[in-house]
Amino acid sequence: MNGRTTQIFVASTLYGMATLAAAIDAGSFAPASRRILLTSNNAVIPEVAPGLAAMPGFGALRTRFDEHLDWNRTIEPFHPSAWSPRPEDVPLWERQLRTVWGLGEDRIELIVESIQVSPAQALCQLFPGASVEVYADGLMSYGPTRFKLDAQLGMRIRRVLHLDLVPGLEPLLLTEFGVPAELVPGDAFLKVLAELSAETADADVPDLPEAPALLLGQYLSALELLTPEEEDELHLAMVRGAHALGHTEIVFKPHPSAPARYSRTVEEEAARLGARLTILTAPVLAEVVYQRLRPALVVGCFSTGLLTAATLYGLPVARTGTGRLLDRVAPYQNSNRVPMTVVDALLPDLADAAAVRSWAVPGPEQVRTELSGLLTAVGYAMQSQVLAARREEAEQYLSAHLNDHTWRYFKRRRLTTLGLPGGIPAQLSFLPKSPALRRAVRRIRRLQKQSWGKSR
Numbered sequence: 001m002n003g004r005t006t007q008i009f010v011a012s013t014l015y016g017m018a019t020l021a022a023a024i025d026a027g028s029f030a031p032a033s034r035r036i037l038l039t040s041n042n043a044v045i046p047e048v049a050p051g052l053a054a055m056p057g058f059g060a061l062r063t064r065f066d067e068h069l070d071w072n073r074t075i076e077p078f079h080p081s082a083w084s085p086r087p088e089d090v091p092l093w094e095r096q097l098r099t100v101w102g103l104g105e106d107r108i109e110l111i112v113e114s115i116q117v118s119p120a121q122a123l124c125q126l127f128p129g130a131s132v133e134v135y136a137d138g139l140m141s142y143g144p145t146r147f148k149l150d151a152q153l154g155m156r157i158r159r160v161l162h163l164d165l166v167p168g169l170e171p172l173l174l175t176e177f178g179v180p181a182e183l184v185p186g187d188a189f190l191k192v193l194a195e196l197s198a199e200t201a202d203a204d205v206p207d208l209p210e211a212p213a214l215l216l217g218q219y220l221s222a223l224e225l226l227t228p229e230e231e232d233e234l235h236l237a238m239v240r241g242a243h244a245l246g247h248t249e250i251v252f253k254p255h256p257s258a259p260a261r262y263s264r265t266v267e268e269e270a271a272r273l274g275a276r277l278t279i280l281t282a283p284v285l286a287e288v289v290y291q292r293l294r295p296a297l298v299v300g301c302f303s304t305g306l307l308t309a310a311t312l313y314g315l316p317v318a319r320t321g322t323g324r325l326l327d328r329v330a331p332y333q334n335s336n337r338v339p340m341t342v343v344d345a346l347l348p349d350l351a352d353a354a355a356v357r358s359w360a361v362p363g364p365e366q367v368r369t370e371l372s373g374l375l376t377a378v379g380y381a382m383q384s385q386v387l388a389a390r391r392e393e394a395e396q397y398l399s400a401h402l403n404d405h406t407w408r409y410f411k412r413r414r415l416t417t418l419g420l421p422g423g424i425p426a427q428l429s430f431l432p433k434s435p436a437l438r439r440a441v442r443r444i445r446r447l448q449k450q451s452w453g454k455s456r
Contacts, residue, residue: 143338168364219255
């Protein structure tokens with residue numbers, strides 16, 4: 001090695017890149033001879049989806065790095081989310097990348113997101129001698145690592161960088177390896193977002209009303225969490241809920257990949273209610289919109305944007321639809337369960353006007369008392385092998401706090417499988433497998449359907 005250090009920062013979203021920029025500005029990274037920004041377009045069909053470099057504001061954030069490289073172009077025609085090198089090809093690939101990227105014999109430090117999947121996994125394999133740092137792009141860092149990582153990789157990870165979106169709540173991500181969590185200062189992040197706002201002032205943004213209700217779309221049907229019809233209804237519920245709270249000026253920010261018909265249905269519903277609705281399709285971060293509009297209310301399902309609005313900007317927020325999603329998201333290990341749980345447990349329901357009007361961001365001590373135990377129990381139930389050391393904490397929480405309200409975050413079958421409080425007792429565990437019982441249940445259901453049909 002030549003004593004030089006090259007840091008490679010991997011980003012696939014503008015929000016993640018803003019997080020990296022804030023961490024660099026705050027001095028969270030040691031000085032390096034060279035800093036490379038490696039962007040990855042993880043869209044289903046990246047050839048037809050605009051990449052990160054095409055996003056408004058990219059140029060302002062790009063200044064933190066010495067060079068910008070495109071991972072899609074490096075590995076084409078392979079897809080970044082699907083490709084990883086064969087073990088026997090790793091030395092060839094590393095030699096090739098060191099030559100093409102001009103890395104020479106530099107010591108490599110990787111700063112990646114979503115360590116459980118590619119492209120982060122692929123890059124960690126391609127540079128086996130590199131140290132690794134992980135930064136969190138959203139709420140999923142509060143949950144467990146999605147599956148058991150190879151110990152050789154886990155021991156290379158030095159820290160998890162994350163925004164303090166829920167003050168008082170510690171990430172579970174990578175705690176099985178004792179990886180410490182470190183905060184990216186909120187004031188540094190806000191400065192970066194202000195810079196983004198100034199940079200995107202000329203973006204194609206329509207004239208917007210002052211202090212509207214801002215509705216955040218997520219395109220959950222693409223994740224197969226809802227059907228398109230159910231997602232339509234979710235957006236309509238947002239419009240109705242905001243209007244019921246007295247908001248007649250409404251801005252809807254659909255997901256960039258969502259079909260145009262979602263916007264049409266919310267427009268029609270707003271017109272029916274007598275509210276004025278503006279569609280915001282410009283590819284700017286929700287946080288940029290917060291700075292420009294200072295919304296009177298931000299409404300969403302389980303978007304990270306709800307927590308940045310509440311915690312970093314002090315804006316009123318409300319959630320809707322999380323109860324249905326918690327009930328149906330499958331398997332239980334689905335990583336979206338953690339953002340759903342955080343938002344559902346922390347934020348007020350849009351349908352509860354009194355709760356929306358009186359809600360305030362809970363203090364760190366309240367979060368540690370009321371939310372930390374819940375997330376530990378949910379995280380353990382999701383990934384019991386990964387978080388094996390947290391079993392006792394999960395048992396204590398379930399024994400003391402499982403009630404009509406908290407049952408929404410758990411499934412009896414899952415608790416039974418893991419032998420946790422709330423599951424079917426061991427001596428009755430044969431019942432779900434009993435053929436006689438299954439036949440009786442099917443018979444009761446048939447009778448119920450027949451009775452329902454006659455009643456019509």
